[in-house]
Amino acid sequence: AQSVTQLGSHVSVSEGALVLLRCNYSSSVPPYLFWYVQYPNQGLQLLLKYTSAATLVKGINGFEAEFKKSETSFHLTKPSAHMSDAAEYFCAVSGGNQGGKLIFGQGTELSVKP
């Protein structure tokens, strides 16, 4: 079975500060890991994904995430927050004989203060 835990349902940072959104996963098979962003009343947009290639993955809008197998983590970071980064962020895992299903975390709402 697979699961995802996002630590912190709400994170608040100042504009220009480091963004760190935490994601830990559980998987009995080598996982694929994803970060998605959702703006209000919109669908989800893929930020980045890990699919067993490089452990440091760079995505859109300056975000990146590092896959750490020993820590079963896939934390999302951005060096300098922008007001437009305020949104809901979801971590997801898939892999194995799941038919392509994604297992989502609970989501983390990111607020950016001016």
Place this chain on the structure above:
Amino acid sequence: GAVVSQHPSRVICKSGTSVKIECRSLDFQATTMFWYRQFPKQSLMLMATSNEGSKATYEQGVEKDKFLINHASLTLSTLTVTSAHPEDSSFYICSAKAPRSTDTQYFGPGTRLTVL
């Protein structure tokens, strides 16, 4: 690339009526599409997996006779909420799995359903 559209974006209907939501992959063929429901301030709840040319696979607790899914072509899946009631009001989001995509799903913009 990898654009998924949904129509309508917003629908209001009376209790007892049926509503159809369309999900289209615009620039790729999707043998598998997914339907999710999202409540305010919550994560996505997978309702069903839709495979082209076969019956949908519903998640536990989802009424297949209430939420009819048809995946008639490689670019179109539809969700019909039958005999809608106020408790069916929600945000419905579809996604499409790109071929050979390592499980990457591309999401539509969502449909806000309000049942009066």
